[in-house]
Amino acid sequence: xxxxxxxxxxxxxxxxxxxxxxxxxxxxxxxxxxxxxxxxxxxxxxxxxxxxxxxxxxxxxxxxxxxxxxxxxxxxxxxxxxxxxxxxxxxxxxxxxxxxxxxxxxxxxxxxxxxxxxxxxxxxxxxxxxxxxxxxxxxxxxxxxxxxxxxxxxxxxxxxxxxxxxxxxxxxxxxxxxxxxxxxxxxxxxxxxxxxxxxxxxxxxxxxxxxxxxxxxxxxxxxxxxxxxxxxxxxxxxxxxxxxxxxxxxxxxxxxxxxxxxxxxxxxxxxxxxxxxxxxxxxxxxxxxxxxxxxxxxxxxxxxxxxxxxxxxxxxxxxxxxxxxxxxxxxxxxxxxxxxxxxxxxxxxxxxxxxxxxxxxxxxxxxxxxxxxxxxxxxxxxxxxxxxxxxxxxxxxxxxxxxxxxxxxxxxxxxxxxxxxxxxxxxxxxxxxxxxxxxxxxxxxxxxxxxxxxxxxxxxxxxxxxxxxxxxxxxxxxxxxxxxxxxxxxxxxxxxxxxxxxxxxxxxxxxxxxxxxxxxxxxxxxxxxxxxxxxxxxxxxxxxxxxxxxxxxxxxxxxxxxxxxxxxxxxxxxxxxxxxxxxx
Amino acid sequence: xxxxxxxxxxxxxxxxxxxxxxxxxxxxxxxxxxxxxxxxxxxxxxxxxxxxxxxxxxxxxxxxxxxxxxxxxxxxxxxxxxxxxxxxxxxxxxxxxxxxxxxxxxxxxxxxxxxxxxxxxxxxxxxxxxxxxxxxx
Numbered sequence: 001x002x003x004x005x006x007x008x009x010x011x012x013x014x015x016x017x018x019x020x021x022x023x024x025x026x027x028x029x030x031x032x033x034x035x036x037x038x039x040x041x042x043x044x045x046x047x048x049x050x051x052x053x054x055x056x057x058x059x060x061x062x063x064x065x066x067x068x069x070x071x072x073x074x075x076x077x078x079x080x081x082x083x084x085x086x087x088x089x090x091x092x093x094x095x096x097x098x099x100x101x102x103x104x105x106x107x108x109x110x111x112x113x114x115x116x117x118x119x120x121x122x123x124x125x126x127x128x129x130x131x132x133x134x135x136x137x138x139x140x141x142x143x144x145x146x147x148x149x150x151x152x153x154x155x156x157x158x159x160x161x162x163x164x165x166x167x168x169x170x171x172x173x174x175x176x177x178x179x180x181x182x183x184x185x186x187x188x189x190x191x192x193x194x195x196x197x198x199x200x201x202x203x204x205x206x207x208x209x210x211x212x213x214x215x216x217x218x219x220x221x222x223x224x225x226x227x228x229x230x231x232x233x234x235x236x237x238x239x240x241x242x243x244x245x246x247x248x249x250x251x252x253x254x255x256x257x258x259x260x261x262x263x264x265x266x267x268x269x270x271x272x273x274x275x276x277x278x279x280x281x282x283x284x285x286x287x288x289x290x291x292x293x294x295x296x297x298x299x300x301x302x303x304x305x306x307x308x309x310x311x312x313x314x315x316x317x318x319x320x321x322x323x324x325x326x327x328x329x330x331x332x333x334x335x336x337x338x339x340x341x342x343x344x345x346x347x348x349x350x351x352x353x354x355x356x357x358x359x360x361x362x363x364x365x366x367x368x369x370x371x372x373x374x375x376x377x378x379x380x381x382x383x384x385x386x387x388x389x390x391x392x393x394x395x396x397x398x399x400x401x402x403x404x405x406x407x408x409x410x411x412x413x414x415x416x417x418x419x420x421x422x423x424x425x426x427x428x429x430x431x432x433x434x435x436x437x438x439x440x441x442x443x444x445x446x447x448x449x450x451x452x453x454x455x456x457x458x459x460x461x462x463x464x465x466x467x468x469x470x471x472x473x474x475x476x477x478x479x480x481x482x483x484x485x486x487x488x489x490x491x492x493x494x495x496x497x498x499x500x501x502x503x504x505x506x507x508x509x510x511x512x513x514x515x516x517x518x519x520x521x522x523x524x525x526x527x528x529x530x531x532x533x534x535x536x537x538x539x540x541x542x543x544x545x546x547x548x549x550x551x552x553x554x555x556x557x558x559x560x561x562x563x564x565x566x567x568x569x570x571x572x573x574x575x576x577x578x579x580x581x582x583x584x
Numbered sequence: 585x586x587x588x589x590x591x592x593x594x595x596x597x598x599x600x601x602x603x604x605x606x607x608x609x610x611x612x613x614x615x616x617x618x619x620x621x622x623x624x625x626x627x628x629x630x631x632x633x634x635x636x637x638x639x640x641x642x643x644x645x646x647x648x649x650x651x652x653x654x655x656x657x658x659x660x661x662x663x664x665x666x667x668x669x670x671x672x673x674x675x676x677x678x679x680x681x682x683x684x685x686x687x688x689x690x691x692x693x694x695x696x697x698x699x700x701x702x703x704x705x706x707x708x709x710x711x712x713x714x715x716x717x718x719x720x721x
Contacts (some may be wrong), residue, residue, distance in 0.1 A: 127599070127600035127601060127602075127651055128600065130600070131600050131627070133600075138629070139599075139600065139627070139629060140600075141656060141660070142599065142653040142655070142656030142657055142660075143599055143600055143651065143653050146651060146652045146653055147651050147652060215602070218602075218605075219602045219603070220601075220602015220603070220604065220626045220627075221600075221602050259605070260603075260604075260605045261605050261608075261609070350605075353700070353701055354699055354700045354701050355701050387680075387700055388682065389650075389652070389680040389681070389682050390682055464604075464605070464608040464609070464612070465612075467605045467608060467609050468608070468609045468612040468613065471609045471613065471704060472613075472704075474703075475703050475704060475705060484701050485703075580625075581625030581626040581627060582625065582626075583623070583625065584608065584611055584612070584621075584623045
């Protein structure tokens, strides 16, 4: 036995004595079978491999963070000069937005610019667009322009970008697109716009979400079956690496998966399984992992109120992804191994409550603390009025941003990198999180990977079952939610805040969006050349049947001919078929 | 439940909204509570929902909408039910329903609105009382 081992033995001995002499009497006094708290000593970890498991910030395996430091205060101050700081810094994307017609959204963006917003558009598309339909489809009734902007054709896309010219041209600001199934069509629209403006494709900047696999597990805006969807993902990825080389490829997310009810472990394992499927698609297409993996981004993982667990989650996620990219895919470029994400730990929107909504501010501050402690911006997310479903008020955003600033400027929260490194407790929890996620990941790999585990319904079913388990725990008071299943007596006060500022969107104008959009679509169909449209769609159909052909050039031709979103997607539906909605 | 026939509930997701956590949790919960539950899956048109409700002879329909399209979709389902002889099937709405929109839904004939934070037991108790009173009354 060496000195270290002898020391460990002494700790174990002392721990046993502590349990007997200190803990036991107190348990007896309170008449409870076991302690409600835990204490972690070196006995938990044994020999600890610091360099292998943690390493220095900015170095493999990135457990302690992607960067040696991040100048959050610089970002916060830059953001404060702009329109209601987003916490993401001046260079980051603008606030996620989009409503009504392209004209409505353009005007919203122009108004935001007048208030100082300099970022590119971070586009929310309506569900009609996300599901590959046109505004005149019967399924679109009531949905046009509702949760985002309606895009039927290149004409609409062009109108949004009337807000981005000169200093804000598409080679100078980054565009974010929350689009998945029809991602190729939207990228094609961007490519055509660039051509019209004489901007080389290589100069275009931005990030499409392009994370179709999670749509089958949560969120639900899929169109084609998983396998065909992956072929379209491949086509966008290869096209981006060959032509739109500055663009990110995707924004992988566990966020929606967790919000749909997944446990922490499922969130991590499913996200990594999806990530592995995307990486494999790139390798199979002959791309170099050291190159294309640097263009993968992560949107966000899910969050919860359990702050310790969320800190361990972020540390485990960084380490696991780095190991997968390096060891499994043989990468050597450290940049290819990082989880690049704007948002780290947070509580998740599903932790917020409709009851006594101002309490959500207290909740989201806990998430901001966790974010600060994993090396992220201590972003307080979401604004407290999130569950009211009315769009965030400017008051709620002000409180959110100020809470983040208080942590950054008053608490010293972000003065230390990975402050939990070496903690007996946190290192144990990180190991446990990793081991549990690895076990689940192995199970999925055993089924044949993410696509197979979606095809069989395994992943969507697991998420729904976990959501139900959580609901049962809340209803049986195994899990507590203040103001929902406890502390709901008559003496409790519902603290309200007056909303004085106007909403972000003009809701009266939104009421007429559907009619205005339909009129535009009718005009388009009158004015364009049907022959051109038919020619493009026919070629697309032929090429879609050949899996080896990259469809991006055909999508670009279709977009140029002013074929509509649904016309393009219908052709692909004809070749690929449609995905079946998951059963219970 | 005492009757020989289980209470039949159609849990439906109208429109293009893909947020089905609530719908699935309610479906599982009602099933465990002894109801017979038919879940439509995502992206059902009002026509499909009305048809399923009538064909399956359900005692209650629960619509789940989180996209903001609840007014139009609910109205359409109710209209179709009335046209096709299912006008007596009571309808619940769940999801993200702003306070201001609730009177309009109730006016259309929705019997109850459940939003975030509602307990399954509460929903189950409501359906049971409603269906039993309809049978005896």
